[in-house]
Amino acid sequence: MDMRNSAMDSPPSRTRRRLLGRLAAGSFAASQAATAADLLKPLEIAPSSRVPGAPVLDHPYGVPSPYEADVVRRSARAWPVPGAASSMTPLADLHGTITPNGLTYERHHGGVPDIHPDRHRLAIHGFVRTPKLFTMDDLLRLPSESRIHFLECSGNTGSEWNGPSGLPVQLTHGLLSCCEWTGVRLSTLLDEVGGLAKPIDAANGWLLAEGADAAVMTRSLPLERILERALVVYAQNGERLRPENGYPLRLIVPGFEGNTNVKWLRRLKVVDAPLQTREETSKYTSLLANGTARQFAFEMDAKSVITRPSPGHRLTAHGYYPITGLAWSGRGTIRKVEVSTDGGANWRLARLDGVIHDRALTRFRADWQWDGGAAAILSRATDSSGYVQPTRAELVAARGLNSQYHYNAIQQWRVETSGEVRNA
Ligand SMILES: Nc1nc2c(c(=O)[nH]1)N[C@H]1C(S)=C(S)[C@@H](COP(=O)(O)O)O[C@H]1N2
């Protein structure tokens, strides 16, 4: 094939656009990008085509390319107790909406327990007609369902309460993942134990969920708000849960703050009132400006963030850049995402990818021509309830500055004339 002709055939503007698009990858140095002169030469046989490749089963369990070794989970800080720590998803380097299992953020309060699935049991008791202990085999024999949902730690983006932290998106928004979860509906499990026992019904009952880890993570959940959606899952993106994400069993409460998604799930107890556990009193409550505490703030409010370009990236040429990011809401689907490149003075609609799932990450994209001037790029999500992602000033006015959790304000990245992107 004569590459000279095909290169000449493509309209100059499109070729240029493609090249600049690649430059937007940040890590791409200008010297590594193909030049127009390269495109005019005939293609050589690739060195990798001259020798046989590695054999099949070189990696019985596949691993990423060695050239992607930088795309890993990272922690924002050193944690005083090693087991009680978190690691964050590298959002800037991911594509689409599904988080690979090996990059799903981790948050453990007492380390990752080692649980043999044959010895694991799930107890369902309390106000139910026939309390029961389930083995993993019992659970696998029940009707199941797979659904895509995001998971966000309520502490995510807490770094920005007092203004721009300077951190990259992995460390500001990386306590966020989106997986396809497979398991049994909570409602199916409650049917298996004969249903709720009097005087408890779905409208007044609460569910206590407890983990089998050293932290014994325990949360009370209002049955009415979770019954329709909650899943007890054993699989994540097609394979069994990873140990760090709750193997062999966890609770998924779509849209609710991360900590309610109890990992290493060993017990579900139907109770008549919230138990006021450590995780809903000393932790995971927000002190408001008026001195009262906001308790049981379960739903994660609508939020969005631009993942590319984002801090750490550098724009290397004037012209076209795609802007892309993620939007999600704990109250339903994403209705629209708007993008601004002038600090919020003007907004325009971003495109939303594919099927928009309930309580799942949605990928948005917008086109941008960077003229080389200083810019400030922002995104703003609106969800199916009509809720609009607030500015930081609006959020602070509503919640004050003592809150640690549920920070969902519009996030701005500054683009300097040098092309450097900063969280400033
Ligand atoms: N048993 C147990 N469940 C737990 C936790 C824990 O420490 N122990 N951490 C919670 C918190 S705070 C979050 S944000 C999510 C994190 O889930 P992941 O590690 O799978 O991303 O799990 C929740 N479930």
Ligand SMILES: [Mo]
């Ligand atoms: Mo969390």
